Amino acid sequence: MTAPVISGHAIGWRVGGAQILDDVTLDVGAGELLGIIGPNGAGKSSLVNILSGVTRPTTGAVHLGGADVTRRSATRRARLGLSRSFQTSALFDGLTAGENVHLAVQASGPAPFSPFRPARPRRDPAAGEGVAALLHRVRMGGRGATLARDLSHGDRRKLELAMALASNPKVLLLDEPMAGVSAEDVDGLSEIIGEVRDSGVAVAMVEHHMHVVLGLADRVAVLHHGQLLATGPPGDVTRDERVQQAYLGEAL
Numbered sequence: 001m002t003a004p005v006i007s008g009h010a011i012g013w014r015v016g017g018a019q020i021l022d023d024v025t026l027d028v029g030a031g032e033l034l035g036i037i038g039p040n041g042a043g044k045s046s047l048v049n050i051l052s053g054v055t056r057p058t059t060g061a062v063h064l065g066g067a068d069v070t071r072r073s074a075t076r077r078a079r080l081g082l083s084r085s086f087q088t089s090a091l092f093d094g095l096t097a098g099e100n101v102h103l104a105v106q107a108s109g110p111a112p113f114s115p116f117r118p119a120r121p122r123r124d125p126a127a128g129e130g131v132a133a134l135l136h137r138v139r140m141g142g143r144g145a146t147l148a149r150d151l152s153h154g155d156r157r158k159l160e161l162a163m164a165l166a167s168n169p170k171v172l173l174l175d176e177p178m179a180g181v182s183a184e185d186v187d188g189l190s191e192i193i194g195e196v197r198d199s200g201v202a203v204a205m206v207e208h209h210m211h212v213v214l215g216l217a218d219r220v221a222v223l224h225h226g227q228l229l230a231t232g233p234p235g236d237v238t239r240d241e242r243v244q245q246a247y248l249g250e251a252l
């Protein structure tokens with residue numbers, strides 16, 4: 001494997017008296033997709049929040065592109081090439097799909113944000129993509145003029161992905177990108193996320209759709225009660241006895 005682009009070392013997170021994460025170590029390399037799975041409440045979102053800088057861990061360290069970013073803000077990490085999606089929708093419903101992406105492109109630029117400045121890629125060709133190209137990348141080329149509120153749930157998820165890609169990230173953290181979408185849209189989203197990985201991005205994805213994770217991920221990390229039960233290729237992880245016990249007979 002190539003050198004990790006993002007890694008967490010011995011991550012621990014305590015809130016009140018509760019140990020939410022305990023000694024979690026994992027990494028993701030360029031062009032690799034790590035699936036993060038685990039039962040409800042296992043600590044998956046908490047881990048994504050710590051990797052992205054939304055939450056600071058109690059113990060341990062986060063490295064991004066070789067630099068220790070544990071004490072760096074989410075904004076600073078975004079500038080270093082990290083992008084993420086959230087479990088809940090982050091769209092402006094009253095704006096069109098194109099306008100939503102426009103704002104994301106603009107927010108990823110070096111200049112201060114202004115709603116009056118046109119969105120366009122930065123001069124550095126590696127630094128960004130235009131709105132049309134981003135919509136095309138998520139198979140929404142014909143939907144740029146549709147209001148976000150009128151999009152199907154699946155298209156809203158694709159739009160969020162386009163927005164997360166607006167900064168041309170090196171690392172993409174996805175928190176349940178397929179929650180609540182139709183079976184057909186699950187296939188479409190998996191294909192798009194697979195292409196993002198194949199383009200060289202390090203992708204870490206929390207997802208409950210097990211067949212998607214097992215089919216798409218290069219490696220899977222299994223969290224249970226805040227601890228890492230197993231990490232490895234999907235086939236190895238599903239055969240792991242402790243993992244099977246953690247899921248108590250749920251289909252793996």
Ligand SMILES: Nc1ncnc2c1ncn2[C@@H]1O[C@H](COP(=O)(O)OP(=O)(O)OP(=O)(O)O)[C@@H](O)[C@H]1O
Binds near residue numbers: 015044047
């Ligand atoms: N800010 C917080 N303060 C206190 N407890 C928290 C906080 N955030 C999360 N928790 C607790 O930490 C545990 C892990 O939550 P987390 O959302 O990370 O789990 P998850 O694996 O993502 O769950 P799900 O699959 O249901 O989304 C839960 O018991 C949750 O109640």
